[in-house]
């Protein structure tokens with residue numbers, strides 16, 4: 001049987017663990033998996049574009065487990081009452097192809113993205129960074145703030161969104177659950193001024209220039225998350241040209257990341273090499289670093305593995321017959337009334 005984690009089950013796992021603790025657990029697991037990068041069979045995700053957004057399939061595997069995520073990105077969705085990003089995913093045994101876990105990944109995507117952002121910033125930002133500017137205060141934003149507080153000790157978060165109601169919501173949530181100082185800004189430039197780390201996590205279907213070169217200060221780390229598909233970017237290209245740029249999986253980021261705006265030979269460095277000590281991260285305190293995040297399948301593999309383990313430990317989720325369990329594995333027809341034989345659902349939790 002396949003373990004099914006719906007939204008309610010995932011919320012239970014997160015609530016029982018606590019959001020900050022969940023983020024720290026995920027970041028540790030992500031780091032472990034990035035350190036064994038070479039063991040994974042990797043490919044750029046398969047994207048299906050329309051004029052309003054994108055639907056993507058994100059596969060990855062190691063020797064033991066195969067994972068994929070279905071995810072969309074539709075910036076106009078909030079106007080029709082739907083989230084911009086929605087996702088679910090599967091974990092399967094490589095040896096048999098058996099799907100062992102089917103899970104919600106919408107909430108999980110926000111958690112794993114924030115954990116990845118903070119894990120990257122830990123390797124790339126100045127160690128004395130204490131303030132974060134958060135541009136784009138939608139679904140992902142609370143998780144980003146909490147991850148940077150839990151993993152980097154960020155004490156002040158400076159927030160801005162073109163939609164003041166999104167900022168109202170973020171400020172309300174953060175004020176209720178963190179000791180961080182929250183500074184509400186009237187513009188991106190005001191939020192960014194003096195910040196050690198800047199996260200851009202906006203949703204806009206086009207080439208936006210959320211950050212322009214005049215806003216960038218020496219020593220900043222920029223965590224650019226919202227530009228994640230062809231034709232959808234957040235940074236002025238000169239911000240990238242003035243920085244040392246890090247990516248998840250270069251073949252995918254060349255197509256989808258901020259660096260799609262630059263020449264194909266613009267130098268970038270994959271984060272896993274920094275974590276392994278093969279490539280330097282930040283080279284000097286005043287250097288500007290950019291993590292050009294688009295979201296890579298390995299991050300969802302890690303999240304699915306964490307969910308699987310937590311769900312098993314705590315008995316969360318339920319078993320569903322996603323694929324048939326047959327007495328005779330060659331007798332699929334026996335499932336049907338016409339086959340006059342009944343398949344027995346036999347595998348237990």
Ligand SMILES: NC(=O)c1ccc[n+]([C@@H]2O[C@H](COP(=O)([O-])OP(=O)(O)OC[C@H]3O[C@@H](n4cnc5c(N)ncnc54)[C@H](O)[C@@H]3O)[C@@H](O)[C@H]2O)c1
Nearest residue numbers: 084136138139140161162163166201202203226293294295
């Ligand atoms: N890299 C990754 O791994 C990853 C993962 C998840 C989501 N994302 C991307 O992150 C973005 C945010 O996702 P979300 O779920 O929070 O979306 P959301 O729609 O809930 O929130 C986006 C917010 O950005 C604001 N915004 C748009 N343009 C802006 C601008 N110029 N300045 C300030 N604010 C602006 C909107 O008003 C909105 O409140 C999306 O583009 C999504 O595709 C990336």
